[in-house]
Amino acid sequence: MAAVPADEDDGGRPGPREQVVAAIGLLDRPLTSYYLVLGCTVMLLALGLTMVLSASSVAQIQATGSAFTLFQKQALWMAIGLPGMWLASRLPVRTFRALAYPMLLLAIVILALVLVPGLGRSAGGATRWVDLGPVQVQPSELAKLALVLWGADLLARKDRLGQLTEWRPLLVPLMPGAGLLVLLVMMGSDLGTTLVLLTIFLGLLWVVGAPGRLFVGMAGLVCLLVSILIVVEPYRMQRLTGFLDPSGNQLTTNYQSTQGLYALASGGLFGTGLGEGRAKWDYLPEAETDFIFAIIGEEFGLVGTLVVLSLFGLLAYAGLRIARRVKDPFTRLAAAGATAWLVVQAIVNIGAVIAVLPITGIPLPLVSYGGSALIPSLFALGMLLAFAKREPGARQALSARGPGPVVRALSWLGLARR
Template sequence: MSTALPAEERSPRRSGPREQAAAVLGLLDRPLTSYYLVLGCTFMLLALGLVMVLSASTVDQIQATGSAYTLLQKQALWVAIGLPGMWLASRLPVKTFRAMAYPLLLLSAVALAMVLVPGLGQSANGATRWIALGPFQLQPSEPAKLALVLWGADLLARKERLGRLTEWRPLLVPLLPGAGVLVLLVMLGSDLGTTLVLLTIFLALLWVVGAPGRLFVGMAGLVGMLVSILIVVEPYRMQRLTGFLDQSADTSGIRYQGTQGVYALASGGWFGTGLGEGRAKWDFLPHAETDFIFAIVGEEFGLVGTLVVLGLFGLLAYAGLRIARRVKDPFTRLAAAGATAWLVVQAIVNIGAVIGVLPITGIPLPLVSYGGSALIPTLIALGMLLAFAKREPGARQALAARGPGPVLRALSWLGLARR
């Protein structure tokens, strides 16, 4: 009598493509998936940003200050300020974000108006965007993005609860005038890139709240017409657009920065020239540490490095939209979608300009480019997404089962917190 075991009992069963796909989907369906995706993508992009700011600014800073670490030290300071802000935002209740909406909108409008006052506003590259505060410069248009997200989400959430979103007037008033004030103030400072991001947030809020199709198409057409007018009225924008559309006709050098960015990407090949070994930053590529830092990533880390960056922003977009889809509170859903649209569209516009598929608008790559005015509101917005991720179904129970985090465990070990 044979005692041989059946084949399925003699060797472990190998998982096929279906089982592997099911396992991946199972991981993505966990309650804390959004939380960990936002947290992980944020820290990886921040770390990459610090490394690339150092690499991209080394040559210029040695020439200007004698130290290669000047911008890195400033960026590290902004990170040291922004991370506690993100941590605090991740622990705030939803009602606190709603309470911040109107004061932040008012402060942003006042600060944007101050930028336009002669003697207060600082201009560079054809745009007036900054207020000088001693050795630092504040760009009020960056917190204005967060203000529009919070105020628009709070406004529409209140109207949705009252059932007042069936007609165009309750839907657009006062959302359209409020957003229009911010857009107008930014436009007067000749900042087209930030104008595009603010208009994107406005359209994202309308889309998520369920605006009628005709109304949404009409608003999208109005946005397109406004952007076209902004391009036509400024000669240098028309030069950028015509240079982008017909590069062979660019005799004024307006495409110089974009051309050097493409050269940097092309010279990186598959795996790059190596960290710190890029040549574009040797006075060939202007603003390498800000608007065109993605080109330095491509040159020194190659196609693989750029795909990693794209993948991280893709995961961040997935996590933000997952939060917006799974939460039940209208304000949380709208704010999560608005913040995600802001960060992802800004990344798309920046990367699209670097690789040559979009005109150059001069907006930074979130979390990676140098600049504290953009970094701190971005980190607070990501902290808000973390707070919202805790409100997904089953997330609080999963966090409670996980136990205290490493910070609380360290404080407990030191005797500074209750066990």
């Protein structure tokens, strides 16, 4: 009897080596980044909407008599954000550059409005929202998108003029502009958003190729600034000391983090089942926002949390792939800045839930409840989709597409013919 080839199993199907080669070939296709961004976004949105309903149902029945109150609001924000994402995915690069300065100005104005007595609203020690009657808007989320666009446009212009070889042209006016946004956010005592803005700033410097000495100096300055922000606010010091001593104050300072760990631990490998979690029964504060990852871990177990981590990992890979493959400096910088924003925010949120980072109060992108965070994030992801179309070979692949997005996706995966 003839021996079975090493690369095929008994059924004649491809063996492990051919499967690896096929997977590598799949990642090398022109539209890989496009479909990864789109697929990860859709799956995170679907998971987020489901978990907002599960995490908020008990509290909303008590408060409003309906379990669907926050679910309906989140669905409405999603219905607004998805068309914005679709529109952004079809915009040319020059439009994003044209939006940079108006969006920066708008972000500065509404961040200043937060500090006006009677307009700003506080929660959890931070003043983050502007009260506009029926809705409350969180301007700092727009500030993240504004810094990505403005910083990318500014550095792209300086790159064209050859002004990025010296530290002064590299940092001016990027550092003062980013500093103004950070200052306005700091005045509202929002450390989490401050960290994300500073991450975007450092990410832009890294991508543009800032000298190592300058980058290390800026990173040190950021660490010093964050340390000062922690020391000057008593509640932040309490969070930090609670993080360093998790066994103490479990009924006060460490209550939320302790309950989050209990929720994760009770989920086990496969979880208690969707809707069957116990932490949302008035045990875990902010279950539908800052600590929604703990509810995912409780109801879907370790498997569910790994799926979420994998989706954000794929999103990070796709964003960095776009930044590496496009040739336009603005596109490269904006793609890297948007990716750093979303992925680092996810890392900070998840790190706080699993107690490897202090609690900062920022949401999990696309998953946590809140329209102010969701809409700018979807616009940024639409921008990444627009940039993915500019990768080598992507336009040709799109021009030869089939009759619909489902068939195109299946064809990309090799599961259907065009």
